[in-house]
């Protein structure tokens with residue numbers, strides 16, 4: 001790979017590429033030193049004078065850009081608490097987080113029950129077998145007297161004074177029609193006593209527990225029809241760009257919208273309820289109207305974050321007096337991403353238009369913010385050794401798509417900011433610190449939701 005090609009992949013601008021060539025491995029201190037190192041001199045003469053204002057905007061932007069780890073913390077902490085709890089029917093609770101302890105509403109089992117198909121017996125055998133058996137779901141059977149047995153099904157109520165359950169395969173009827181055990185019978189065997197799993201009032205699960213299929217099962221068993229849960233944050237997606245097509249092939253400078261199909265299921269996998277996806281073109285008035293009219297908890301915009309002539313996100317946020325919490329992040333791709341508070345309880349995440357940059361913004365800002373709003377716990381942080389040396393950006397964190405193979409993170413190709421080909425085959429993104437990583441170096445790994453939970457994680 002040529003130096004030029006490498007620099008393109010890492011999305012360096014001209015000054016940064018020059019700094020790399022000048023400084024060898026280009027370890028530049030953070031903060032103002034980095035910004036100074038990147039562009040304190042005059043712009044290279046190859047740049048046209050007409051671009052000067054953009055260069056200035058970019059310099060200002062770089063000064064304000066937040067380091068990647070800090071940006072995630074800001075996004076996580078901005079909404080101070082999770083949304084207020086609601087009562088949710090079990091069939092709508094999957095993927096939510098419990099807002100109250102799950103306390104058993106009954107003993108489990110609720111009555112003494114047979115653990116096996118066979119006979120309930122009283123006292124030592126042989127036993128006289130009653131003609132009528134006991135099935136699951138039936139009213140309490142008559143009590144047994146010593147020397148008596150009754151056919152019983154798994155889960156059926158145990159008659160009073162039963163001393164054991166004899167499995168069908170461990171009994172036979174003798175020539176006097178009496179039941180004989182073919183092996184030793186231990187007192188109490190194969191009886192599940194009432195309250196073995198829990199007593200009514202026992203705390204089964206703590207608030208903050210993610211409602212999984214198993215939790216739904218437990219809640220139902222413990223007597224719940226609804227659970228108190230944190231509702232999914234409501235998210236509205238605004239796709240900006242006049243150049244976007246929703247079907248067919250690219251033509252005459254128009255391209256397919258890749259983010260409209262990608263973001264809603266990804267946001268759902270992050271715990272959101274995507275209430276609307278609107279395509280607004282590059283129309284400042286439409287953007288203003290959409291943002292001010294939205295009652296979503298989070299508005300996610302795509303594109304329009306840079307300083308181009310039709311990049312309306314910043315001017316719109318200024319116009320409505322939004323508070324910029326993160327204005328650019330020291331991460332590649334995706335550095336123009338932003339986070340703003342638009343209303344008392346509404347946030348806006350501005351994702352850059354380049355599709356992999358949008359993914360970077362989604363994981364850097366939207367994921368931690370949604371996690372807090374949804375009351376979810378932060379995933380356990382972990383690292384893996386990277387399979388080969390990875391080039392870093394001189395000053396910024398890089399997020400690169402990787403596949404996970406035998407406890408190693410293997411970078412995939414096609415990881416440029418405008419490309420989805422790499423991330424489409426990836427299991428995770430690896431976090432490459434400024435300056436890059438050596439082969440075998442431990443890198444933090446951000447799992448992609450479907451890699452750990454299957455594609456169903458995106459459907460709930």
Ligand SMILES: Nc1nc2c(c(=O)[nH]1)N[C@H]1C(S)=C(S)[C@@H](COP(=O)(O)OP(=O)(O)OC[C@H]3O[C@@H](n4cnc5c(N)ncnc54)[C@H](O)[C@@H]3O)O[C@H]1N2
Nearest residue numbers: 054058241256257258259303304305306311352353354357
């Ligand atoms: N003078 C500067 N120009 C740019 C800078 C900069 O710092 N100074 N940053 C570059 C970087 S990095 C990125 S990322 C983009 C961010 O731009 P925007 O957020 O304003 O996005 P757009 O300009 O609208 O689009 C960028 C690119 O992505 C394509 N795009 C947009 N939306 C979609 C979509 N839904 N599906 C597929 N592709 C999409 C769009 O056509 C453009 O090609 O700015 C750089 N410029």
Ligand code: MOO
Nearest residue numbers: 333334335357417
């Ligand atoms: O780094 Mo941009 O954010 O090219 O995609």
